Amino acid sequence: MKCWNCQNALEEVLVCERCGVPQTVGFMSPFEVLGIPPNLSWEEEKLRRTYERMALRCHPDLFRAHNDDRVLQAARSAMRGLNDAYRTLSDPVSRLRYVLAASGQTQEIPRAVPEGLQAKAQIIGRVLEAIEQARSEGDAEAWEAQQDHLASLQVQAEKARDRSHATLLALMLEWDQAVSQNDGGWPEMPPGWNERAMSWLGERRYLDVLEARMAAGRQWPAEAPAGEVSGG
């Protein structure tokens, strides 16, 4: 790739290291845009610093004084690319999703009950339904009666969340080892990793929905923040 402005052979993606002019971002992985290896475990702070350092070199506000529309448009493209890349990578789950998508796994992953909760799935469903019904009917007594069940389910859900987190760390570590074995390049998929990552994502989706329903169930409707906020 050459810089569109000075024809220098580019080493960096977003900004030409010779003339300082930002570059249009084409089809590129978010890891390439940020100039980092495709690892899954990143410290949040470190990623943010990398992002901000690059923003300080390619944000369009730096190039307004040029009065050159081509430079401004390139800066917009570079900054958009940088923001889009950082948005994908700044969250571990979205990073994992990206790696799966880049490996050809693009279809929607269905929710799946995590292993530790499978025996409880039916009870969970019954309790939550009872609570939701009590809430919608305004039956405070029935709602109250379910709160102990809900509290014990809460403990189970938290345990499942902890297990899920441990699995994610293991998945990330496994992937990162493959990356370092490939000298920081995009690695071969470790055997069975793809399937495990997908089932992890399915379970995570189940847990997210479960926790949202539980949080709503703990609140009696009157305690919910009152009034519709118009304009947010």
Next chain:
Amino acid sequence: MALQMTPQGTSGSPFVGIDFGSCATRVSIAHGEGAALLTDSTGESAIAAPLALSPQGGVLAGAAARERQLLFPEETLLSPKSLLCQSGEELAADEALFPHKISDPGAVLQIEIGGRTRSAVELVALYFAELRQRLEILRESPASSAVVSTPVAFSPFDRQSLHLAARMAGFQRVRLIEDPTAAALGWMARGGRGRVVVCCWGGEHFSASIVQADPEIARVIASVGAARVGGGQIDRLIARDLLERVRGALTTDPRHEAHLARYALVTAEKVRRALSQKSKTEVQIPLAGAAKPLKQAYQKEHLVGWSEAVLGHARRLCDLLQQKAERRRGDYDALILAGGLTRMPQMREMLEQVFGAPVAEGIDPEEAVARGAVARGRYLDRAAELPLVLDSLPRGYGLEGPGGAVEAILEAGTAVPASKVETFTTYLDQQTTVGVQLFSQVASDWRPLAQVQLSKATPMKAGQPAIEVTFTADEDGVLSVEAAEMMRGKQLVAELHPLRGLSSAQVRATLESLDVAADEDFPAALRRMVKDRAGFLLRSVRDASRRHAGKMTRDEKQLFAKKIQEMEELIDAGEVAEIREALQELEAIAGPLKSRILDAGLQTFLR
């Protein structure tokens, strides 16, 4: 190697900051390390919001328009800004308080004023053009770059209108800044650092943001805002109360409905200001035809009642802000307050209580946004090295999915500029157009924002085309859309049709019409502007001194005759600076006469 920065051409004039307000606007200019505010002849930095348009073609903005509003309410728009963010329905519901005929309440609001129909964008452009002229005449140099403040609540399309209005007014480079971000920048210029919560509360809007202010970068973490949550909303309640009392006490002339309403609004503002400071106040409405003026006393409790709804709404927005940022009371290093309403003790106490942070000191709430806007201007001019501001979307945007549920494409808090690609297909054979509804996220609701219209797709079997649609939010938060067929790379026509605001085609057409406008060389333009203004003033002074000779003393008549003659000579041959000075002098001596004429005019409906 460092990049060469060479501002060139007329588009390279330094950025000015415009705090565009519903009650008043302030313009700031970079001055040494800091900023100076544009002031009028009385030294006042607030340029009043009213815009007056006479059927004879005269355009007045600021104090001159405000002075006339009681006499010519139908010709004087109280606040051009509030046209950009309110629907025709909302304005029509204000009845006599909004005395202009809405000729088109649709996406692009059109109102009849000064004998013509004009769009909201045109009216704002007229106001901006007046500001630009003042700047150019004052400084004798082009003003072609502006950082304009926007309330958080302005939708991407309201922002587009604001941007376009500034372009139409002759600003060639325009950058927007959200009110709270501007106030945070002003605070940073004084050395403020840390996590800060900023609340801007003025005539019509409440806007608040949480900003992480680091030495090199200021990051907008979350923001909230809404319209009709300001002082104007309280004033309308007071004005309605006054009007009801007047109508209850005496029969009013229906021809003076608009006059009366405007008088009530002006009085309402005085009541609000008085009761913010003291426990009671009394106002008089001296109506023609009534035996004695209507006297009305109000207590502080009245104001507390009128403010309740506005206060509660703002309070809910503050809760929503903390929820969005996943922050709580006490999580902040400082609380920055800007805008006139934050001076009201009741409002201030609520904000302090909700956020539990010390109020940043040494900030003038009225000037904070203008000063911050020019701080961004200095950065854009590369006159200040730091800080870079990373703006983010105040609201999320989403598309209606196949099942009718809305799916987010860009979430609230997304750093801008940003883009998102979505793939569409057809569900009919030979279909060449695709329409999809774009929504914006308001609290937990999705509300329709615009229709996305794709056309000129290659006819194929249903479900076969894969159309990639790229939604882009630029650094000002303005949305645009592009579409292409994935296989062939063929570009489709992609248009946005907002419920309120200009369609993509209208924006393009307006920008094109600006591009073809001939570039006049600046000295000639300046001369023309000064001469036009002098000519306009001369005509009105000559006319007034002839028609209202009876209201002038002999000395005054002599002074006027002398100044008029001087001006006539200068207009033809004088230097720009000479004409400008003569203009200011003539304005100053005409002031008292003008007041007398206006007062006399008011007698037709006031006692």
